[in-house]
Amino acid sequence: MGGSEQKYVNEAFDSNWIAPLGPNVNAFEQSIKNRLGDDVHVAALSAGTAAIHLGLELLGVSNGDDVICQSFTFSASANPITYLGACPVFVDSELDTWNMSPVLLRQAIEDGIAKGRKPKAIIVVHLYGMPYKISEIGAISDEFEIPIIEDSAEALGSTYKEIPCGTFGDIGILSFNGNKIITTSGGGALVSKNKELVERAVFLATQARDDAPHYQHSNIGYNYRMSNVLAGIGRGQMEVLGDRVNARRANHQYYKDTLEGFSEIEFLKEPKGYFSNRWLSCILTPSFEIREKLRMSLLEENIESRPLWKPLHLQPIFSTAQHFVDGTSESLFERGLCLPSGSNLTQDDLDRVVTTIKTVLS
Helix, strand or coil: CCCCHHHHHHHHHHCCCCCECCHHHHHHHHHHHHHHCCCCEEEEECCHHHHHHHHHHHCCCCCCCEEEEECCCCHHHCHHHHHCCCEEEEECECCCCCCECHHHHHHHHHHHHHCCCCCCEEEEECHHHCCCCHHHHHHHHHHHCCCEEEECCCCCCCEECCEECCCCCCEEEEECCCCCCCCCCCCEEEEECCHHHHHHHHHHHECCECCCCCCCECCCCCECECEHHHHHHHHHHHCCHHHHHHHHHHHHHHHHHHHCCCCCCEECCCCCCEECCCCCEEEECCCHHHHHHHHHHHHHCCCCCEECCCCHHHCHHHCCCEEECCCHHHHHHHHEEEECCCCCCCHHHHHHHHHHHHHHHC
């Protein structure tokens, strides 16, 4: 916490404005807008997953439709596809950013069109805060006229050519879950330059209540709006977002400076024009065995680390889903490790991690 959160939460209590919506929600949405740009519109929601769900519905995805989704990501990127009865089609990653491969994306789209099943939407992720290949993916989206949902759950504070992530897709989504770079305990947001889409999202997120003096509903709605209390936390967190990004990037730089001399350790580089918030600091090792030796040695020192995301096309729940892969994400999963990355890590914490890794590799 940065310090201001309690002030805004107290305002909610002092004004007896505890219910969903209220001054904190409005101010939180405005603070996100200020960060992302005046040409975007924002709806604060209960979760990033809710934002993806609403985004898919806003783009007309329905039962039986195909939706392309990055395979190398958390399951929340894909789960909302199934909420609507649609079918996920998973696409593998490329090695420059670890995000969706433009080559395989084109293959997936052309295959779908050949089968008379043109995909309805593309969900692409800025993984671990590293922007995806925005120009290439955007060009393919434009060519085939398939809208993009830009999953920026991990990328608040990241930029591509100095433009904030979350503003490149037809719809952007943010997450403020407890593990993200800033948090509202639980929460998310839907972002778009299309004002009508965001207004429709707000309508659906508040139970789709018609404009009538009584409770009347002509559409199925959801209880997806953020509460005024949690939005107060978000207001305080937005004030320190820059500090959080600096802290995460400093963690990554320290790991890189102290470990890059070891041939067994590889870091994901920032391509030219890319700026990652370095939400998590990740390393690649030569093999599954070395990764596991590092992970278990850290655990013995009471230091938690974690393998990179297990690709969704390898998850039991999606085992029958169509996928276009070349082994990239599977290799990343087997060889990659997320190191401790919290914004509040001390120098002693970082030294403990590095010392343990050096001991193993030596």
